[in-house]
Amino acid sequence: MARATVSSSGAEWATHIKTGRHELLSDEPQALGGQDAGPAPYDLLLASLGSCTAITLRMYAQRKQWTLREVGIELSHHKEENRSKIHRVITLQGDLDEEQRARLADIAERTPVTLTLKEAADIHTELAK
Known part of the structure; x- marks a missing residue:
């Protein structure tokens, strides 16, 4: 079974993703109001x-x-x-x-x-x- 948790807070759209022992960021590109801190x-x-x-x-x-x-x-x-x-x-x-x-x-x-x-x-x- 796959599992992930995602959290987002603050003014930007970036999300913090945890899946298993791995962590990564996702974000929207600057053209959509994000900071492009990670893949969309x-x-x-x-x-x-x-x-x-x-x-x-x-x-x-x-x-x-x-x-x-x-x-x-x-x-x-x-x-x-x-x-x-x-x-x-x-x-x-x-x-x-x-x-x-x-x-x-x-x-x-x-x-x-x-x-x-x-x-x-x-x-x-x-x-x-």
Whole structure:
């Protein structure tokens, strides 16, 4: 189970994020009133998707004993007709044939974070007492 706590206070929009033993900042860019002290929320979303994709592809290739030296992923997000669109371009470096490359492309469509975003998550919100 994944867990995170986020806190924000003061005049700026920066948020302090704790997840496990890791801490980071998120903020809005200056153009949106932030101080650009860390990645913006959608940047973190794309980073999560890219990280999950790279990790899953490398794990799969290792299990199959394929020579996959590096996975590079470029991602972008925009809205189109009130629906989010994410574009993901994956670069695979290694001694892979076309069948292996096609299999990795198929696996990329079924990584845990990819499936969560495609299926949409149920979000339950409550106010602490």
